Amino acid sequence: MNNEKLAGTQITKTIILFLIGSTMVIGTGVEAGRDMWISTLAATFLSLPVILIYCRIASLFPGKDLIEILELNFGKLIGRLLSIPFIWFAFHLAAIVLRNFGEFISTIALPETPKTVPMIIFAFICILAVKAGIETIGRCSQYFILLIAVEIIIVNMLNIPNMEIENLRPLMTLEASKYMQSIFTAFSFPFGETVIFLMLFSSVQKKNSVYKIFLSAIIIAGLIISFTTARNIMVLGPNTMEAMYFPSYSAISRVNIGNFLQRMEIVVTIAFLLAGFIKISVALLAATKGFARLFGFEDYAIWVVPIGLLMVNMSYLLYDDITEMFEWAQKIWPYYAFPFQVILPIGIWIALEVKRMLKEKKQQVEL
Amino acid sequence: MMISKVNKAVLAFLILVIMLTTGCWNYREVEQLAIVAGVALDKNEDGTLQVTVETVDIRGGTQGTYEPEYIEIEGESLFESNRRAIAIGGKRLYWSHAKAIILSKELAEEDISKYLDFLFRDQEAREDIWILVSKDSTAREVLQSTSKFKNIVAFEIDDTMRSQRSLSRFPNIELYEFFDRMFYTNVSPVLPAVCLEEQAGGAASKVGGTAIFKNNKLVGFLSEKETRNMLWLRDEVEGGFYVVDNVMGEGNRVTLEIHKSKSGIKPIIEDDVLKMKADIRIDVFIVEISGGVNVIENPGREILIKKATESIKADIMSTYKKVQDEYKADIFGFGREIDMHMPYVWNEIKNDWDERFQETELVLNADIRVNGTATTRLPLPKGEK
CATH class of the missing domain: 3.30.300.210 (Nutrient germinant receptor protein C, domain 3)
Known part of the structure; x- marks a missing residue:
């Protein structure tokens, strides 16, 4: 089970779905108001240096995942200690995204059903997927992305009559600090979250270039997110969009063609849920695999159910209500995620490069 | 993969469970709901909110007909009145098909955000509702005026609003557009006005003119x-x-x-x-x-x-x-x-x-x-x- 291999295109699609998963639902980088779409676009490209560092770490040791790399280079004890933050991050992320979707379902569709019911059902499917392994998740993404692409295209075409390009103007007139903040938020959610793919790259076929996989996924997803944000602003108006918890959902609910083709938001919700399913599954898989490796288990499968159930508990305990969730996602998450997404990877990368250089020098001396 | 006997039994059991125990958590029969068509908001002398709800009473048969049914409630807030309506007639108000909200002039002269927030927030209220300001009569009189073609005044107002393009005598402001304008500091929002006009068979509602708002307060009509x-x-x-x-x-x-x-x-x-x-x-x-x-x-x-x-x-x-x-x-x-x-x-x-x-x-x-x-x-x- 640990020897599964994924084709490059499959993991690219998985990363794309992972990135758009909850971002399409709750939006990111609200600080920049009507220029949000510019700052998400900027965040896409400004996140590339950090993403390149992830790629470099992965490509230095092809076929190995982060925890193996750490153990190999820093010894068993330090390597394992260093991997604990990443495992925690993946686990925490899975719980947060599960809660995002729980709140989403409970707010828009099932306000009188306890949140735990949809969350448990959702988590159950994710546990099944993780048990089935990354290959299954990869193949799911391959089909889901088609469905989602078709839905995005159709819904946006139907929404064209509601779009007012005036809502985007004037461009870039806010204070610079707002843009910085917005870019920072958009970097930490969702682009920086891809750090957990470092824990899964052992499953990618060796012949595929990590750089190609990662960069193309980031750029495609970034364009989709930025376009979706622009659409939301055009349809809803910048003020309403800031006021909405789930702007994409609200924007799609405006579709009304001749009083006949309307109330499509539920159909699109399914697309959101598919992407969310991929995101939670990937995060849960990374957490489980890391956990199993940490304690030296060959097979991670037996840990999926307990960790998955823990995830449900965790996501239930995370926040008191939806207002707290959004406040946390906007104000605390970027700073909380920064060490996991930037500081630790950069530290590890520098250490790896230094070690490699020392090794080469040593070899030269020996020659 | 072979399916063992035990697994087969489990599978059969699960299928049975799914088929026998599904249902909606909070299923509501359509007979249990009062479908809201229009709402009129007035202010009582003691400062409370007077809500008049026009609901659609659907009568079945080969040719379904619908008749208006009015519920009048007093309350402090829109949601309170919305729920108090259950005590009168026993049905819960269902907002998804609401077409028109009529505000009285007195109410609009106060801060209207107080009364409209519910519509901005609630998930059942869709955003294709029209808001109108009653110019010289109470909002309730407008909603209870005689209807010409459709029995339901709110539906007629909806039809009028949709034909705005061939008349250009009142602004065609959708609810979400109005809400978005309320956030701007550099735009004063407007709403269509409605009044009563004497017709054969009684006074009928007539949409025409504009109500001008400044800082969320009605300042006048055009x-x-x-x-x-x-x-x-x-x-x-x-x-x-x-x-x-x-x-x-x-x-x-x-x-x-x-x-x-x-x-x-x-x-x-x-x-x-x-x-x-x-x-x-x-x-x-x-x-x-x-x-x-x-x-x-x-x-x-x-x-x-x-x-x-x-x-x-x-x-x-x-x-x-x-x-x-x-x-x-x-x-x-x-x-x-x-x-x-x-x-x-x-x-x-x-x-x-x-x-x-x-x-x-x-x-x-x-x-x-x-x-x-x-x-x-x-x-x-x-x-x-």
């Missing part, structure tokens, strides 16, 4: 004609008509149907003074000529165009002046135009835009083109004296 002038400055005229009197000599009248209208509005700076420039291009048809005046052939047509241009310009100018002087509210969205076209200028003036708006000059150009005269080439001749 008449139907003024509304059209205002719509020209907002680039929202899509149809309608225009009557020109005394084109050549006395006692004649030409009615023009507006086919297309496009207003280009942008701020300009002339001699260091910020002005608004409006270029309005109107395509019209000559649809009715009375008084036998030949405006189809030249020189009559030239004269008509000139006269109509001047008349439209004068009309728009007078409405603009009235809004500037009387209401002091930027309902045309000029502040936003400046923000869009000259963001740096706007940043300097945005804090005292309120005063500046009253002094901002409007440079107006109108360009009228006659596109056709329906099916005839000549007017009916005028009777000899």
Whole structure:
């Protein structure tokens, strides 16, 4: 089970779905108001240096995942200690995204059903997927992305009559600090979250270039997110969009063609849920695999159910209500995620490069 | 993979469970719901909210008919009244099909955000509801007036609002647009006004005119004609008509149907003074000529165009002046135009835009083109004296 291999295109699609998963639902980088779409676009490209560092770490040791790399280079004890933050991050992320979707379902569709019911059902499917392994998740993404692409295209075409390009103007007139903040938020959610793919790259076929996989996924997803944000602003108006918890959902609910083709938001919700399913599954898989490796288990499968159930508990305990969730996602998450997404990877990368250089020098001396 | 006997049993059990135990958590039969069509909000003398709900009573049969049923509730907030309605008649109000909310004038003169927040927030209330302000009667009287074609007043108001483009006598403001405008500091939102008009069979509701809001408070109304002038400055005229009197000599009248209208509005700076420039291009048809005046052939047509241009310009100018002087509210969205076209200028003036708006000059150009005269080439001749 640990020897599964994924084709490059499959993991690219998985990363794309992972990135758009909850971002399409709750939006990111609200600080920049009507220029949000510019700052998400900027965040896409400004996140590339950090993403390149992830790629470099992965490509230095092809076929190995982060925890193996750490153990190999820093010894068993330090390597394992260093991997604990990443495992925690993946686990925490899975719980947060599960809660995002729980709140989403409970707010828009099932306000009188306890949140735990949809969350448990959702988590159950994710546990099944993780048990089935990354290959299954990869193949799911391959089909889901088609469905989602078709839905995005159709819904946006139907929404064209509601779009007012005036809502985007004037461009870039806010204070610079707002843009910085917005870019920072958009970097930490969702682009920086891809750090957990470092824990899964052992499953990618060796012949595929990590750089190609990662960069193309980031750029495609970034364009989709930025376009979706622009659409939301055009349809809803910048003020309403800031006021909405789930702007994409609200924007799609405006579709009304001749009083006949309307109330499509539920159909699109399914697309959101598919992407969310991929995101939670990937995060849960990374957490489980890391956990199993940490304690030296060959097979991670037996840990999926307990960790998955823990995830449900965790996501239930995370926040008191939806207002707290959004406040946390906007104000605390970027700073909380920064060490996991930037500081630790950069530290590890520098250490790896230094070690490699020392090794080469040593070899030269020996020659 | 082989399915073992145990697994088969488990599978059968699961299928049974799924088939036997599914159902909705909080299933509501349609008979248990009162479908809200329209809502009227009034203010009682003691300050409480008087809510009148027009619900649709669907009667089955081969030809389903629907009749209005009114529920009147007193309460402090809209949601409270919404739930108190259960105690009267025993049904829960269902908001997804609501079409119109009518606010009374007294209520609109207070801060309207107090009453509309529920609609902005609730997930059952969809955003294709129209809000109207009742001009001279209570909102409840409007909602309970006689209906002409559809039995339900709110549905008729919905139909009227949807045909706005061929009338241009009230603004067509959708709920979400109004909400979005409420957030802007540089736009004063407007809403359509509604009043009662005596018809055979009783007073019927009539949508016409504009209610002007400033800082969420109603400050005044525009008449139907003024509304059209205002719509020209907002680039929202899509149809309608225009009557020109005394084109050549006395006692004649030409009615023009507006086919297309496009207003280009942008701020300009002339001699260091910020002005608004409006270029309005109107395509019209000559649809009715009375008084036998030949405006189809030249020189009559030239004269008509000139006269109509001047008349439209004068009309728009007078409405603009009235809004500037009387209401002091930027309902045309000029502040936003400046923000869009000259963001740096706007940043300097945005804090005292309120005063500046009253002094901002409007440079107006109108360009009228006659596109056709329906099916005839000549007017009916005028009777000899």
